[in-house]
Amino acid sequence: MEESMSGFCMKSSGSSNFHGKSGSSSTGTKCGRWNPTTEQVKLLTELFRAGLRTPSTDQIQKISNQLSFYGKIESKNVFYWFQNHKARERQKRRKVSFDDDKDVIVHRDNSMNASTQRFAEMYSEPDRVIETLELFPLNSFGESESEKWSMHANECRENTMFAYTCTMGEQMEHPPLDLRLSFV
């Protein structure tokens, strides 16, 4: 069904040869839901990869503010993004036991029953299985390849304050995001 329903903002879904993603939901457009630009996603992913999982209200505010440079965005978008990303990442990683499909029909196995666990076993490539909480110490950024300051979450359990200055790979058109993640 191709019904527009009610003339909501659609980001030109007609042409299916290009992801009209960048800069679509910027100004003026009255969209029903936030559609992150590639830059926004990139930044968010970067933060996530750096270890940010559940940003505080304050951090959300900062991130949102920063991302607004790339397009329309609200705090709640950031909030939801992290919530969803975290959940789905875990979901994906939750490849418990079951190695479904093949011709292993009838296995009668009732052992190990992941009860409440939803599933979603998208097979991502055998990539990193590591879940190290990588943070960026307050002053060791600049040309970070973001790999060396990895440390486990429980290793930095102290009154420390980290700052993460996000420098979008090749994009540096505005003041860097300066997030301080304090653990107390």
Add this chain to the structure above:
Amino acid sequence: MEESMSGFCMKSSGSSNFHGKSGSSSTGTKCGRWNPTTEQVKLLTELFRAGLRTPSTDQIQKISNQLSFYGKIESKNVFYWFQNHKARERQKRRKVSFDDDKDVIVHRDNSMNASTQRFAEMYSEPDRVIETLELFPLNSFGESESEKWSMHANECRENTMFAYTCTMGEQMEHPPLDLRLSFV
């Protein structure tokens, strides 16, 4: 971003030839996305018609495993299938909601101003026409036109256990799907 890429080509429709999409153009259908066989769709539809709407992880596994007999399939396919089917059923149902828009231009609701500091606070749900939890008694399946043994959720508050043995119309080349839906 799509980090999944779904760059896997495992359709392998050639592995099993005793099935086939009822006259599908049988194009290479290399990789990309799951393309259910008619048998698979039939079975899934049967289950849906029988009342299954949101299978648990365990049920999904069983279904997937069973359907793998008819062709390549993964758990997530089953998961998505039910999600989509349910959503589109509802969506379709919803299209007929407003009889006409000629005389009455009723605005659903407009009394919410998100002035709250909290993020998660959008529009209240449109109408919780929540479906009646329809189940299927232990063995009353087999005849078409399976009307709904609808009963409201709070009417079946007891430790009941239902089992649904799916018997594909004319296909019975392997153990029947034995799903047990327990509600407590």
Add this chain to the structure above:
DNA sequence: GCCGTATGAATGAAAG
């Protein structure tokens, strides 16, 4: 060959 539709897959938003 394009185009319209059906539907698999993904994800934002929200409820529980």
Add this chain to the structure above:
DNA sequence: CTTTCATTCATACGGC
């Protein structure tokens, strides 16, 4: 946090 709902994106397939 977990699970579900809604909307959108992408693609297979059939008609023309």
